[in-house]
Amino acid sequence: MKKTNVIISLILIASILCSCARLPTVVETSGSSDLESFVNPETGVEYIACSAALMPITAGELYCKFDNDNRYRTIKFEDPLKFICDDTEFTSGVYRASDIPEITVKSFAPVAAHVYKEKNVAIFLGQLNAEKKYLDESYQELIDSYSEGETPIADDSEYIYAIRDAMSGEPEKDVFPATGTVDEDSMLHVRLLSATYPGLTYIVVYYRSLDGNDYLYDYGSKLSYKCPLSVALRLWEYLA
Numbered sequence: 001m002k003k004t005n006v007i008i009s010l011i012l013i014a015s016i017l018c019s020c021a022r023l024p025t026v027v028e029t030s031g032s033s034d035l036e037s038f039v040n041p042e043t044g045v046e047y048i049a050c051s052a053a054l055m056p057i058t059a060g061e062l063y064c065k066f067d068n069d070n071r072y073r074t075i076k077f078e079d080p081l082k083f084i085c086d087d088t089e090f091t092s093g094v095y096r097a098s099d100i101p102e103i104t105v106k107s108f109a110p111v112a113a114h115v116y117k118e119k120n121v122a123i124f125l126g127q128l129n130a131e132k133k134y135l136d137e138s139y140q141e142l143i144d145s146y147s148e149g150e151t152p153i154a155d156d157s158e159y160i161y162a163i164r165d166a167m168s169g170e171p172e173k174d175v176f177p178a179t180g181t182v183d184e185d186s187m188l189h190v191r192l193l194s195a196t197y198p199g200l201t202y203i204v205v206y207y208r209s210l211d212g213n214d215y216l217y218d219y220g221s222k223l224s225y226k227c228p229l230s231v232a233l234r235l236w237e238y239l240a
Helices: 003-016 137-144 157-166 229-236
Strands: 025-030 035-037 046-049 052-055 060-064 071-075 082-084 096-098 110-118 122-128 182-194 200-211 215-219 223-226
Touching: 052 096, 060 082, 110 157, 122 157, 122 182, 157 182, 157 229, 182 229, 200 229, 215 229
Parallel strands: 025 060
Antiparallel strands: 035 046, 046 096, 052 200, 060 071, 071 082, 082 096, 110 122, 110 182, 182 200, 200 215, 215 223
């Protein structure tokens, strides 16, 4: 059974916990929106741009559009009264209702991740699996059917929680990897997944500096954090 199905199952099951998203007819308004904030005239909800770290996993139906041709879509598994995304293919920005606090790595509460190598296109390398309790019951039963110490699905949650904890602490003073200071071949995009926000992914970049130190870069805060050794060793398995 492919591990990819585990994460897909995670997203599907976690979505049941979300409030049901209302899908109204497309709002066409004579107003306009900008890249930072706007108000949906049908609902009165003010939306503000989330940090660049957040992306939708899957954009849904067209939700509203404005005279200046800015268009916004629902996000699969998220309530559009809370989160929507713009209509930019592949790099959609996420917008949140103004009464929702900005999401950080800690509040995102990651439980799993997809790992990519970003070049001209995003190349999927693998995933860090969630712990058992976040998996579909069928996968939990499969795990239980194996003898103690054996499992068909690796539990990578220790690495996910280590990333969360490291990025909840103090950042390094050298907060941005300057050109010429990074081993570019080492860079990986870790797209964190959450049961709290099943329709979103939070992007963290792993990189190794030329002096041999490992870091985690937060696209949201634009800060770099010391990467735990266990996480670095696990991620280097994708670079071997």
